[in-house]
Structure formats: structure tokens, C-alpha cells
Amino acid sequence: xxxxxxxxxxxxxxxxxxxxxxxxxxxxxxxxxxxxxxxxxxxxxxxxxxxxxxxxxxxxxxxxxxxxxxxxxxxxxxxxxxxxxxxxxxxxxxxxxxxxxxxxxxxxxxxxxxxxxxxxxxxxxxxxxxxxxxxxxxxxxxxxxxxxxxxxxxxxxxxxxxxxxxxxxxxxxxxxxxxxxxxxxxxxxxxxxxxxxxxxxxxxxxxxxxxxxxxxxxxxxxxxxxxxxxxxxxxxxxxxxxxxxxxxxxxxxxxxxxxxxxxxxxxxxxxxxxxxxxxxxxxxxxxxxxxxxxxxxxxxxxxxxxxxxxxxxxxxxxxxxxxxxxxxxxxxxxxxxxxxxxxxxxxxxxxxxxxxxxxxxxxxxxxxxxxxxxxxxxxxxxxxxxxxxxxxxxxxxxxxxxxxxxxxxxxxxxxxxxxxxxxxxxxxxxxxxxxxxxxxxxxxxxxxxxxxxxxxxxxxxxxxxxxxxxxxxxxxxxxxxxxxxxxxxxxxxxxxxxxxxxxxxxxxxxxxxxxxxxxxxxxxxxxxxxxxxxxxxx
Numbered sequence: 461x462x463x464x465x466x467x468x469x470x471x472x473x474x475x476x477x478x479x480x481x482x483x484x485x486x487x488x489x490x491x492x493x494x495x496x497x498x499x500x501x502x503x504x505x506x507x508x509x510x511x512x513x514x515x516x517x518x519x520x521x522x523x524x525x526x527x528x529x530x531x532x533x534x535x536x537x538x539x540x541x542x543x544x545x546x547x548x549x550x551x552x553x554x555x556x557x558x559x560x561x562x563x564x565x566x567x568x569x570x571x572x573x574x575x576x577x578x579x580x581x582x583x584x585x586x587x588x589x590x591x592x593x594x595x596x597x598x599x600x601x602x603x604x605x606x607x608x609x610x611x612x613x614x615x616x617x618x619x620x621x622x623x624x625x626x627x628x629x630x631x632x633x634x635x636x637x638x639x640x641x642x643x644x645x646x647x648x649x650x651x652x653x654x655x656x657x658x659x660x661x662x663x664x665x666x667x668x669x670x671x672x673x674x675x676x677x678x679x680x681x682x683x684x685x686x687x688x689x690x691x692x693x694x695x696x697x698x699x700x701x702x703x704x705x706x707x708x709x710x711x712x713x714x715x716x717x718x719x720x721x722x723x724x725x726x727x728x729x730x731x732x733x734x735x736x737x738x739x740x741x742x743x744x745x746x747x748x749x750x751x752x753x754x755x756x757x758x759x760x761x762x763x764x765x766x767x768x769x770x771x772x773x774x775x776x777x778x779x780x781x782x783x784x785x786x787x788x789x790x791x792x793x794x795x796x797x798x799x800x801x802x803x804x805x806x807x808x809x810x811x812x813x814x815x816x817x818x819x820x821x822x823x824x825x826x827x828x829x830x831x832x833x834x835x836x837x838x839x840x841x842x843x844x845x846x847x848x849x850x851x852x853x854x855x856x857x858x859x860x861x862x863x864x865x866x867x868x869x870x871x872x873x874x875x876x877x878x879x880x881x882x883x884x885x886x887x888x889x890x891x892x893x894x895x896x897x898x899x900x901x902x903x904x905x906x907x908x909x910x911x912x913x914x915x916x917x918x919x920x921x922x923x924x925x926x927x928x929x930x931x932x933x934x935x936x937x938x939x940x941x942x943x944x945x946x947x948x949x950x951x952x953x954x955x956x957x958x959x960x961x962x963x964x965x966x967x968x969x970x971x972x973x974x975x976x977x978x979x980x981x982x983x984x985x986x987x988x989x990x991x992x993x994x995x996x997x998x
Contacts (some may be wrong), residue, residue: 499839501845503857506833506990507572508849509794509811510939513785513959517628518804518967519951520769521610525943527769527803527970529599529656529719529729531592535861536801536972537776544606546714546765548705553934554602554759555976556697557745562686563756567603567643569737569763570679571656571730586678588658592862592970593728600720603643603682605692606713607636612764625768626954627804628969633716633770642715650682653722656730680737689741693759709765729970731881731943738764769967771803779857786957794979797854798892798988800867801943802969807962808850808977810937813837814989831934838927842994845956847923848899850937851915851975852986863912864941864971865892868963869899869919874939875961879921900945915975923992943968 527541531986572589580584613619645652661676692712696702701711721727739761747753782788784806791809798808813833819825822835849869871878880898888894893901897918904910926932942965950961978988 474892477767478579480728488577493618501993501995504837504992504994506813506992507980508988508990509792509814510798510977510979510988511789511791511795511809512784512799512806513789513809513938514957515801515804515953515959515962515966516957517626517902517954518962519954520627520771520803520967521623521625522767523769523964524947525590525731525733525968527729527771527968528717528732529593530727531722531729531970532727532775533777533861533972534782535777535857536805536973537801538727538774539803539970540719540772541729541803541970542630542719542770542772543635543717543734543767544608544610544714544770545717545737545763545767545988546610546709547761548704548707548764550738550760550762552705552708553703553891556694556698556745557757558749560694560743560745562690562694562741562743564742565684565686565689565739566742567682567684567737567739568676568679568734569734571658571732573658573678575677582673582675584660584675584677585659586658588678588730590731591656592730592735594726596655596726597728598653598655598722598725599727600652600681600722601643602651602718602720603684604637604641604716604718605634605639605688605893606716606736608633608716609710609713610768612766623766624952625766627769627771628954629768630770630772633768634718637716637718639683639688642684642688644685645683653725657682657727660760665767670844671702678733683741684739684938689739693741693761694743705765708793710969714765716764731968731970734767739763740939744761745906761786769803770971773804787981790979791868795977796982797857797977798851798939798975798977799972800939800941801972802864802966805941805972807959807966808939808975810869810939812934812937827830830930834926834934838930840993841994842996844920844924844927844992844994846918846993847920848991849917849919849988850991851917851988853902853912853914854974854976855911855913857974858912863902864973865967865975866942866945867915868940868942868945868965870916870938870940870948870963871932871935872959873935878919878937879925880917880919881948883921888945891946892942900942912973919990923990938963939960940966941969941971941973942966 524869526543528543533541573586575587576587611623614621614623635852658678664671664673741759744754744756747755780799799806813831816827816831818832819828822832884895884898886896900915902912903911903914940963944965947965949964952961976982976986
């Protein structure tokens with residue numbers, strides 16, 4: 461008897477220490493839960509009120525990546541993405557010698573790519589990333605001198621805040637573009653029939669009788685009008701226009717990239733890092749005033765300074781338009797389907813634990829500012845093991861569209877991540893797949909080229925905090941597509957509605973997805989629910 465009692469005590473102490481070390485929160489959620497009580501593991505599902513919210517024109521300046529092209533998305537409509545950027549001299553106030561003659565002017569911007577193979581001759585095969593459209597797609601691409609000055613500071617705020625530029629300002633740039641397009645090559649692949657080619661660029665330089673081949677990874681490569689740059693850059697050096705970049709940016713206000721459909725060809729859109737782009741002006745001049753020997757020199761203009769992604773939505777899918785029309789959105793019981801669209805698109809709003817009709821016990825009395833379901837759970841003494849939101853993709857609606865790899869859940873009230881985001885220290889191989897514990901990654905069918913099935917987001921710590929801390933606010937949650945899970949800043953709407961800002965990474969993503977909401981009319985196996993796995997005392 462003594463030995464049995466002794467071992468029971470040792471066992472109890474061991475269990476207590478184990479549970480404490482696994483999760484310190486457990487001890488503070490409910491008093492007296494350990495000891496002689498027996499525990500049972502269970503699953504609880506809670507309904508989620510979820511509905512659509514349209515995102516109007518939104519701030520889109522100085523994004524890390526920008527869209528360029530035309531994407532026909534059957535589920536949402538057509539997105540036309542133009543772009544404008546300032547330029548900066550790589551070396552200010554360059555010295556230009558006697559009799560300069562331009563040999564070439566080339567604009568280069570690398571694509572996101574992956575090296576797939578290299579043959580015995582050193583030739584590379586690449587696969588492009590973040591290109592949306594058929595492999596044979598073409599667009600009409602025109603690059604103009606911009607006539608729009610993109611100032612740094614906003615005069616409305618007394619020049620104390622940064623100037624914002626928005627997705628719907630394309631007309632402002634298009635109406636003041638200067639002259640003819642600069643990419644005026646006779647080769648249509650550089651303008652009227654431009655495509656995002658995965659081919660590497662090769663050129664040969666002969667040095668001391670030997671040919672040296674240089675290979676460059678895929679990217680946009682356009683020959684620009686040499687006469688224009690002779691006047692704009694070479695001749696302007698004598699008038700002080702190249703002395704500083706501040707003077708230069710006012711003198712040469714940058715480039716405006718305009719895209720259109722190319723005849724009846726299918727179109728494509730690419731995500732690009734324009735900050736890595738540059739214009740290289742190669743020219744020859746006399747060695748000196750007394751030596752007419754020609755030498756080669758170059759001037760680089762970097763795509764640096766202020767930028768803006770200019771987006772236009774057309775041929776909007778009727779179902780998408782109806783679902784995001786404010787008159788059709790049901791904020792009381794939620795919507796059947798949730799439309800998440802990046803850029804100037806839409807997001808979903810989630811409300812957990814229902815309404816507040818009663819007092820602290822969730823069953824009687826007057827409303828106390830806390831959802832009744834949450835009141836009841838708080839008094840249950842539950843230990844929360846895990847809590848998830850699982851979003852099921854409407855496979856039929858998305859059958860012909862590119863699917864975003866990731867969605868992002870955040871605190872809509874305060875425009876910031878939730879606790880589970882901050883607590884996840886896992887890293888990834890790229891900007892989309894870090895913080896895997898927090899989740900939001902697209903889960904696909906287990907077949908070759910499988911389509912998306914669902915997205916799962918873990919909100920364990922968010923729910924623990926709500927249950928443990930009675931003064932915690934049950935905030936509304938926002939759900940968006942994201943281009944970069946590491947970017948948590950927000951961009952403001954041009955005209956605030958029910959929301960005033962959205963996550964910046966959603967503005968950067970041109971794609972969309974359609975998922976099922978939590979409305980009771982949605983089939984049970986597709987319906988959005990909050991899943992809580994918990995331990996409770998008997």
C-alpha cells in the first residue's frame with residue numbers, strides 16, 4: 461500500500477511537470493485542473509461569420525515587386541498592369557569627352573527564374589517564375605518617357621509625409637507621356653509582339669583573337685531609341701542636368717511602361733523586380749582633345765526612386781462583381797463564397813464566436829460586450845491544444861485560373877498580424893513559404909499538377925489568448941492573398957470604406973481565389989469552421 465501510494469505521488473508530480481514544460485499557458489487557463497482529475501481530449505467546432513469586402517483603388521507606390529502585363533483570369537476578370545519608375549544616374553555628373561557617338565541603348569530587367577539544366581557547351585535552360593499566362597502569350601509593350609513628376613513628399617501634409625500614388629492613376633501618367641515610344645525597334649518582339657521569354661541571352665566578345673561567350677539569365681531586354689538618349693543624356697551633360705540626381709529626376713522624370721493586348725494573341729503578366737533594372741548607354745568618344753583614337757564608355761541609368769504599379773480591371777466576372785457588391789454582402793450571417801483578389805481586388809472579413817446577446821455566463825442577463833459562445837468557453841476551463849481555420853477552395857470556379865500559393869490572416873481592427881504569426885519562427889526557401897506553422901499555404905491534390913484543395917491557418921495562440929485573458933478583444937480578422945509572407949506593413953485605400961487599409965503584400969499579388977464561407981447553406985464538408993482541439997476536466 462505504501463509503495464503504491466508513493467508511486468502514485470511520483471506519477472502525479474511527473475505529469476504536472478511535463479504539462480507545465482509543454483505549455484505554461486495551460487496552468488493559467490483554469491485553476492485546479494491538475495491533480496486527481498481525469499482528462500479527455502475532444503474537438504469543438506464553431507461557426508464563423510465570414511463575408512466579402514471590396515478593395516477599391518489602393519496605394520501601390522514603391523512595392524518590392526510589381527506586375528506588368530495583361531492577365532485574363534476567368535474567375536475574376538482581366539487585369540492590365542502598367543508601371544512607372546523614376547531613373548537615377550549610377551554615377552552623377554559623368555565626364556563626356558569629344559565627339560561622343562552612341563553605339564547602343566539597352567534596357568534590361570531580370571525575370572524571376574530557376575536554372576533547370578546546363579549542357580556540355582555551357583548553355584543553360586531556365587524556368588521562369590511568377591509568369592501568368594500561356595507560354596506563347598504576347599503583349600504590346602511600349603516604353604515612354606514619363607512626363608509625370610513623382611515627388612517624394614506630400615504637399616497636402618505640409619511636406620511632412622511621403623507622397624502616395626495609387627493603382628487607379630494610370631490616366632495621370634498616360635495623358636502626360638512624352639513623345640513616341642522609346643522601344644521602337646523594327647523587331648516586333650521588342651514591342652508589338654513582346655513575350656516573357658525563358659531563353660538566356662548570349663553575346664560574344666573577341667579579346668586578343670579569342671572569342672569569349674557571356675551568358676545572361678532571362679530578362680527583359682529592349683533596344684531604346686539612340687537619338688533620344690543622345691539629346692536627353694549626352695548633349696544635356698553640358699547644361700548641368702546631370703550634376704545631381706535631384707536635378708536629373710526633375711529633368712528626366714522616368715519611364716512609363718504601357719501594356720496592351722497584342723492583336724488576337726493570348727496575353728500574359730509577370731511579377732518583376734524593377735529595382736534591378738537599368739538602362740546602359742554605350743558610346744564612343746575621342747581619347748582626348750589631341751588624340752582622335754576612339755574609346756568605348758558607358759553611362760548607366762538605374763530604375764531607382766519612386767515607382768507605382770498602375771492597375772486596371774476590365775471584363776469583370778459577373779459572379780465576382782455581384783458577390784463583392786456592398787448591397788449583396790451579408791454581414792449578419794455571412795456569404796456562401798469568399799472572393800480573395802490581390803491588387804485592387806477584395807478580401808474577406810471573419811468574425812469568431814457569433815453574437816453577444818447575454819451576460820457573462822453566455823446564457824442569461826444583458827449583453828456584456830463579449831460573444832456568448834466565448835463567455836461559455838471561458839468558464840469551461842478548457843486547455844487549448846490547437847485551433848485552426850480551414851478554407852476549402854471552390855474547385856469548379858477556380859478550374860481555369862492560376863491559384864495563389866498563399867493566403868494571410870491578420871487582425872483587421874488594428875492592421876497587424878495575429879499572435880500565431882509572431883510566434884512562428886520557421887523560415888522558408890522563398891518569400892511565400894516561411895512561417896509554415898502559422899500556415900496559409902495551398903494544399904493540393906496528391907497527383908501530378910494537382911489543383912488546390914484547401915488552405916489551413918493555425919490560430920492556436922490567438923484563441924488561447926481570448927480564453928485566458930478576459931480583457932482580450934475578439935477582433936475581426938481579415939483574409940487576403942499574399943505575395944510575401946514576410947511583409948506585414950499596410951497600404952492605405954484612396955477612399956476609405958468599411959476598411960481604410962490592406963496588407964501591402966496583397967497589393968503585390970495579382971491573383972485571386974474563391975473559397976467557401978461559413979454560411980449554413982454551404983455543404984458541411986466545405987463549410988468554413990473554427991476547429992478547436994482541447995482538453996477538459998471531467
